[in-house]
Amino acid sequence: MNYIGEHLLPGQLGHLFILLSLVSSLGATVAYFFHVQTKSPEQSLAWRKLARLFFLTEVISVFFIFGILYYIISHHYFEYKYAWQHSSKSLEPKYLLSCFWEGQEGSFLLWSIWHCVLGLLVIWKEKQWEGPVMAVLSFAQFLLATMLVGFTFIKVGSNPFVLLRNSGVLDNAPVFHDMAGAFRQDYLSLITDGNDLNPLLQNYWMVIHPPVLFLGFASTIIPFAFAFGGLWTKKYSEWTKAALPWALFSAAVLGTGIMMGAAWAYESLNFGGYWAWDPVENASLVPWLVLVAGVHTLVIYRHTGNSLRSTFLFFLLSFLLVLYSTYLTRSGDLQDTSVHAFTGEGITKWHLRFLLLLFMVPAAGLFIRRYKQIPFIAKEEEASSREFWMFIGSVVLFLSALLIIAMTSIPVFNKLASLFTSKQLFTPIAVGEDAAYSYNRIQIFVAIIIGLLTGTGLYFKYRSTGKAFLQRLLIPALVGVIAGAVVVYFGDINYRDKTAGFQVAIWFGVVAAVFSLVANAGYIWTGFKGSLKKAGGAISHVGFAMLLVGILISSSKKEVLSYNTSGIFMDFGKESKEKSGENLTLIKGVKTDMGKFWVTYEKDSVHPQKPLWFYNLKFQRKDGKENFVLSPNAFVNYKNQQGLMANPDAKHYWTYDIFTYITSLPDPNKSKDTTTFRTIDTKIGDTVFYSKGFVVVEDVASFRNIPNVPLGANDSASVATLKIFAKTGSVYNGRPILINKDGNAFPQTDTLTAENLLVQLQNVNGRKIQLGLRESESLMQYVTLKAYKFPFINLVWAGTIITVIGFLISMVYRRQQGRPGGLPKKPARREETSAEARGDKKPAITG
Amino acid sequence: MKKLHLVLLGLVVAGIIAMSFFIKDLTTQETFHTAQNKKDKYVVVKAKLDKSAPIEYDAVKNPNLTVFYAFDNDGQRRKVVYSNAKITDMERSEGLDLNGYMRDGYFECNKIQTKCPSKYKDDMKQAQKNLSNTTSQY
Numbered sequence: 001m002n003y004i005g006e007h008l009l010p011g012q013l014g015h016l017f018i019l020l021s022l023v024s025s026l027g028a029t030v031a032y033f034f035h036v037q038t039k040s041p042e043q044s045l046a047w048r049k050l051a052r053l054f055f056l057t058e059v060i061s062v063f064f065i066f067g068i069l070y071y072i073i074s075h076h077y078f079e080y081k082y083a084w085q086h087s088s089k090s091l092e093p094k095y096l097l098s099c100f101w102e103g104q105e106g107s108f109l110l111w112s113i114w115h116c117v118l119g120l121l122v123i124w125k126e127k128q129w130e131g132p133v134m135a136v137l138s139f140a141q142f143l144l145a146t147m148l149v150g151f152t153f154i155k156v157g158s159n160p161f162v163l164l165r166n167s168g169v170l171d172n173a174p175v176f177h178d179m180a181g182a183f184r185q186d187y188l189s190l191i192t193d194g195n196d197l198n199p200l201l202q203n204y205w206m207v208i209h210p211p212v213l214f215l216g217f218a219s220t221i222i223p224f225a226f227a228f229g230g231l232w233t234k235k236y237s238e239w240t241k242a243a244l245p246w247a248l249f250s251a252a253v254l255g256t257g258i259m260m261g262a263a264w265a266y267e268s269l270n271f272g273g274y275w276a277w278d279p280v281e282n283a284s285l286v287p288w289l290v291l292v293a294g295v296h297t298l299v300i301y302r303h304t305g306n307s308l309r310s311t312f313l314f315f316l317l318s319f320l321l322v323l324y325s326t327y328l329t330r331s332g333d334l335q336d337t338s339v340h341a342f343t344g345e346g347i348t349k350w351h352l353r354f355l356l357l358l359f360m361v362p363a364a365g366l367f368i369r370r371y372k373q374i375p376f377i378a379k380e381e382e383a384s385s386r387e388f389w390m391f392i393g394s395v396v397l398f399l400s401a402l403l404i405i406a407m408t409s410i411p412v413f414n415k416l417a418s419l420f421t422s423k424q425l426f427t428p429i430a431v432g433e434d435a436a437y438s439y440n441r442i443q444i445f446v447a448i449i450i451g452l453l454t455g456t457g458l459y460f461k462y463r464s465t466g467k468a469f470l471q472r473l474l475i476p477a478l479v480g481v482i483a484g485a486v487v488v489y490f491g492d493i494n495y496r497d498k499t500a501g502f503q504v505a506i507w508f509g510v511v512a513a514v515f516s517l518v519a520n521a522g523y524i525w526t527g528f529k530g531s532l533k534k535a536g537g538a539i540s541h542v543g544f545a546m547l548l549v550g551i552l553i554s555s556s557k558k559e560v561l562s563y564n565t566s567g568i569f570m571d572f573g574k575e576s577k578e579k580s581g582e583n584l585t586l587i588k589g590v591k592t593d594m595g596k597f598w599v600t601y602e603k604d605s606v607h608p609q610k611p612l613w614f615y616n617l618k619f620q621r622k623d624g625k626e627n628f629v630l631s632p633n634a635f636v637n638y639k640n641q642q643g644l645m646a647n648p649d650a651k652h653y654w655t656y657d658i659f660t661y662i663t664s665l666p667d668p669n670k671s672k673d674t675t676t677f678r679t680i681d682t683k684i685g686d687t688v689f690y691s692k693g694f695v696v697v698e699d700v701a702s703f704r705n706i707p708n709v710p711l712g713a714n715d716s717a718s719v720a721t722l723k724i725f726a727k728t729g730s731v732y733n734g735r736p737i738l739i740n741k742d743g744n745a746f747p748q749t750d751t752l753t754a755e756n757l758l759v760q761l762q763n764v765n766g767r768k769i770q771l772g773l774r775e776s777e778s779l780m781q782y783v784t785l786k787a788y789k790f791p792f793i794n795l796v797w798a799g800t801i802i803t804v805i806g807f808l809i810s811m812v813y814r815r816q817q818g819r820p821g822g823l824p825k826k827p828a829r830r831e832e833t834s835a836e837a838r839g840d841k842k843p844a845i846t847g
Numbered sequence: 848m849k850k851l852h853l854v855l856l857g858l859v860v861a862g863i864i865a866m867s868f869f870i871k872d873l874t875t876q877e878t879f880h881t882a883q884n885k886k887d888k889y890v891v892v893k894a895k896l897d898k899s900a901p902i903e904y905d906a907v908k909n910p911n912l913t914v915f916y917a918f919d920n921d922g923q924r925r926k927v928v929y930s931n932a933k934i935t936d937m938e939r940s941e942g943l944d945l946n947g948y949m950r951d952g953y954f955e956c957n958k959i960q961t962k963c964p965s966k967y968k969d970d971m972k973q974a975q976k977n978l979s980n981t982t983s984q985y
Contacts (some may be wrong), residue, residue: 084981173978193981380849392854399862407869430891432872433946433957442865581911583932644935663932664906784910784932 003165005188006079007072014068014161018148021061021112025141028054032135036233048131052123055134058141059116065148066113069106069160073099078191081167082106082160088196090609098201101210104330105148105160110211112144114218122222129242132229133222140221143355157351164191199612199635199645205264213261213284216254217322220287223247223294224319224363227312231366236374237308240301245815247295247315248536252807254288259800266659266793268647273558273788274796275551277439282408283325289401291318293394299537300387300394303462307391309374314398316363321405323359327352333411384470386460393453400446407431407439437498440555444505447548451512454541455480455519458527476522480515487514487549493556510552516545536813540806543799550795561595561658561787583663586617588781589754590728596622601783602629611636615662615783619651632661632785656791664784677760677772684767691775692755693726695734700761700769715741718764720771726755736761736771747772878919882949892945892954894919894927896937904933917943917954926953934961 031051038044069082074096078084086099086106100106119137123130150159165187170176176187184190200206226243230236261281266274275281294314297307327333331349381388414428432438459465459473487493488507520541528535562584586592586601598620605614614631621627634646648661680688688695699721704711711717722734737748738761747760760772877890896902897916904913913929915937927945937943940961947956 078981088981169978191981195981381851383850388851391851392858395855395858399858403862403865403869406866410873428876429873430876430944430946432874433889438869438872442869445861445865581909581930583906583910585906585910587907664904664910664935666906782907784906 001183002185003079003188004186006163007075007077010068010072010077011080011161011163014065014072015159017061017064017068018145018159018161021058021065022142022145022149024054024057024061025138025145027051028058028138029135029142032131032138036131036135036229051134051138055119055123055138058138059120062109062112062116062141065160066100066109069100069109070096072161076194078194079163079165079188080160081162081164081169084164084169084191084194086195086197088194090193091197092202094204094207095197095202098206098210099197101206101214102197102201103160105158107210107214107330108144108147109160110214111218112141114215115141115144115221118219118222126242129226129229129239132232133225136225136228137221140359143358147351199610200268203264203268203647205260205267209257209260209264212253213257216250216257217284217287217326219246219250219253220291220319220322223250223291223315227315228363228366231312231370231374234370234373236370237301240298240308240311243315244295244298244302245811247291247298248807248811248814251288251291251295252804252811254284254291255800255807256804258284258288259797263797267650273555273790274793277436279408280329282404283328286401286405286408287318287321287325289397289404290314290321293397293401294318296390296394296397300390304381304385304387305375305377306381306387307394309371309376310391310394312367312374314394316367320356320360320363321401323356324405327356328408328412333415382464384460384465386457386462386465389453389457389460393450393457396446396449396453400443403442404439441498441502441505444502444509444552447509447552448505448512451509451516451545451548454545455512455516458520458523458538458541472526473519476519477515479522480518481511483518484511484514487511487553491553491557493553506552506556510549513545513548513552517542517549520545533809533813536806536808536810538806539809540803543802543804543806545799546795546802547799550792550797550799553792554790554796557789557791559595559789561597561789562660562785563595582786583784584787585664585782585784587754590730591620594787598622599787601781607633617660617783617785619658630658630660634662634665636665650790652794654794656789657793658787659790660785660787662783662785666782677758677762677774679762680771680773682769682771684769688771688773690755690757690773692728692757693724695759695771695773696723696725697721697769697771698723700764700767702764711739711741714743715739718761720761720764720769722750722759724752724755724757724759730754734759738762738764877949878921879923879925879949879954880919880921882954886949889946889948892919894943894945896940896943897924898938902933902937906932917945927956928953929956929959931957934959936961 028051031047031054035044035047035051038047072080073083073087074093076083076087076089082099082103082105086102087096091099100110115137119134119141122133122137126133147157148159149157150162164170165176165183170183170187175190176184178184223243223246226239226246230239258281261284262274265276265281291314294311294317297311297314300307301311327349331352333349381391410429410431417426418428455477456473459470459476461469488510491510493506493510520538524530524532524535524538524542528538532539560582562582584592584594586599588601588603591598591600600618600620602616602618604616606612607614612633613636614633617630617632619626619628619630628651630649630651632646632649634644636644644662644665646662648659650657650659682688682697684697684700686697688697697720700718701721702716702718704717717740718738720734720736720738722736724732724734726732732752732755734750734752736750736759739746739748745763747762750759751757752759756775758772758774758776760774761769762772763770874889874891877885877892879892879894882888882890882892894917897918900916902913902915910932911930913931913933915927915929916924917927918924928950934940942962944960944962945954945956946958946960947954949955
């Protein structure tokens with residue numbers, strides 16, 4: 001049966017390439033496996049040739065899948081479910097790519113694409129380790145391809161090229177069927193537009209954050225594959241040199257991706273900050289922490305021969321944690337606890353669990369079996385050695401990651417527990433009242449330790465450090481601690497609503513971080529003599545210290561500006577810790593008291609194409625020093641989504657941001673107004689009360705000239721002059737008119753929107769008049785908002801950027817070090833040679 | 848025993864202490880009925896909004912007070928007082944996780960997690976609902 005207007009070719013090609021990708025990635029996996037396993041060099045090379053061919057086919061297929069899907073979305077072929085579900089004709093072109101990561105299939109496709117790019121780089125650059133690394137990577141590609149196949153007989157994966165009419169969406173809609181119940185040939189003509197992209201994703205951060213984050217996720221497979229390859233081929237130490245730049249790259253990109261997500265949350269979500277310890281955020285942070293721990297232990301190994309076993313553990317774990325996080329966030333099992341939970345539909349939970357298990361079982365099995373064979377140094381590290389403290393730092397990062405992931409996994413724990421126990425025995429658990437605090441008060445100690453260790457670490461030398469050497473630390477330490485103390489003292493850093501112990505811990509954290517900043521900046525000059533290309537580590541530490549300072553200060557001094565100063569408070573009882581509310585309602589045109597500011601909701605405007613409303617709020621400092629306008633916006637009743645989706649707006653200063661967003665608007669459904677006019681007998685000079693003030697009748701006058709209303713001999717017109725005194729202190733004038741024409745009275749209502757008040761002149765009899773008053777909810781135009789002051793948020797962003805730059809500098813440096821004829825190995829010669837040398841020299845190692 | 852091992856042992860102990868603090872803070876998921884017996888305890892009640900009763904929220908009178916009724920998993924109906932602005936998608940929610948304290952006659956709540964169909968665009972039922980917006984005849 002043919003349907004009118006369908007474009008079936010792209011979909012058929014898409015199907016073909018999906019199958020091709022599935023087959024070729026499996027082929028590449030098998031061929032690379034035999035390439036590694038085969039002893040004979042010729043056969044091995046033949047396998048490699050075949051494997052490369054397979055992988056190239058895979059790359060081409062994946063790029064075609066991506067290209068075809070993009071073609072379908074950009075041409076608005078709504079016969080395809082993916083295009084219909086995630087895009088619309090009105091979608092701006094810059095957001096077309098964002099449609100990919102709104103759906104599960106597109107997200108996995110993006111991941112797959114990055115694997116392809118990384119795989120090509122590996123083939124090009126890592127001749128020696130191509131085999132094992134690519135075998136692992138191809139296997140991952142195969143499993144990702146299964147996500148997209150969408151076999152129908154057993155539900156495996158979800159195909160992005162499925163047609164809307166085959167997807168089941170249209171099945172229950174009678175419109176699409178003719179009288180006989182058959183599907184209409186011209187069904188496509190009825191579908192006029194797509195569902196559009198979730199407005200939350202229509203934000204520039206959402207165009208760049210997911211690709212970067214996914215590159216970060218995808219790149220963690222490279223250190224994993226190196227470590228796995230090392231175990232597999234029993235070449236336990238050779239992989240380390242090549243893996244280090246890759247691990248640094250991964251840490252840089254994943255770090256950037258996470259903080260871009262934070263920036264998105266800060267700028268376009270309204271959980272009031274850049275970090276909320278949300279499960280989705282935690283799930284991306286944890287692999288990063290473990291990866292960074294692995295980078296440090298690998299550096300230790302490269303210099304001293306210590307910590308190889310932990311390096312294996314950390315690299316294997318960081319990728320497994322990426323998979324576990326994927327399961328957590330995409331299986332739908334977290335839906336109850338996360339703000340931005342993803343769906344469990346499309347790609348099944350079991351599929352994601354298998355993905356995790358298929359990597360975890362071989363990796364864990366191999367690691368445990370080969371653990372004893374991994375070389376290690378039995379001799380104890382000296383407490384004055386750099387590796388000693390670096391290793392402790394890595395373990396602290398690792399433990400911190402373990403705690404975070406354990407806390408995030410509560411829903412999984414509930415699920416597991418409910419499998420083995422009965423309902424009576426086990427009550428599902430949940431995170432307590434102050435979720436963020438339960439993370440913060442543990443992680444603050446991590447921050448203190450990390451601050452101290454990153455500050456001192458570089459001043460130690462590998463193996464052992466002489467006293468004279470350590471004295472160089474004295475000045476930076478002194479300066480750092482004093483500077484930190486000054487920040488704490490004058491910065492008025494307080495967490496008054498928490499315990500004193502926490503407050504003191506925060507102070508220590510700030511001092512430790514400031515000290516680390518000073519010490520590392522100092523070391524760039526004293527230790528590296530200002531040579532930035534060698535100083536990647538120190539630069540990263542500076543950035544990270546800055547990030548820590550930013551985090552500690554910005555969250556300690558985050559102030560609510562919109563404390564409710566008007567309205568009725570609910571008495572929650574004595575025991576209640578309830579604070580006065582953080583929402584404040586602004587009535588249009590009324591100047592409202594908000595802390596240091598007067599705020600006026602002046603006007604609103606709407607986006608020309610979408611129901612995106614901008615609310616102009618005028619902020620006036622009470623000391624008169626500054627005026628500015630913020631325009632938080634909100635999607636109101638977007639498509640069929642009732643209610644509003646608010647985007648914040650912020651005024652940026654060097655040292656703080658004023659940040660505000662809309663929490664509530666008048667409900668349009670409430671506009672069915674049931675109030676009626678209340679008639680009041682009064683006379684000139686009298687006062688009439690209404691709920692929010694009073695009205696003084698100043699005068700009533702009659703007149704005859706009304707434009708466009710010809711008045712006859714018996715007709716008359718009167719106007720009342722009213723002064724309306726509102727409780728807020730404002731005074732308004734009202735001039736309701738009454739026209740008597742042909743024996744009928746026509747009162748012309750005067751409306752006072754700011755006060756919700758309608759006034760009528762209903763009858764005039766000399767000095768006696770009848771006034772009609774009506775107070776209506778529907779008249780009122782207002783916005784309810786929250787406003788915060790975030791101090792030193794810029795330190796967070798700047799710190800992130802510097803950290804990432806440091807990682808990248810290290811990456812380039814390590815890469816050049818590893819290259820024959822590259823940089824001279826002089827600066828670290830003694831340490832540099834040791835790793836390989838020790839690895840080969842058996843006597844240094846005891847089993 | 849190596850120095851390093853001592854330090855690591857110390858760290859692990861610190862980690863366990865930290866974890867126990869966290870576990871102490873954990874709360875449980877209750878129903879309105881079981882929460883009644885734990886009045887001073889912060890609990891989580893999984894509930895559904897009673898859509899037949901109106902959600903009372905008047906931003907002009909008090910923007911920080913929302914009152915509504917909800918059924919828990921046992922079908923018990925209770926008044927819920929939420930000390931914040933009304934959650935925008937609340938009417939359409941399929942489930943609410945109410946976080947707070949059981950008081951006499953009502954549940955006082957300071958955090959609500961909503962399960963909203965809008966979040967799950969891939970959901971088939973939701974897709975069928977959305978159909979009406981994108982077609983010409985309906």
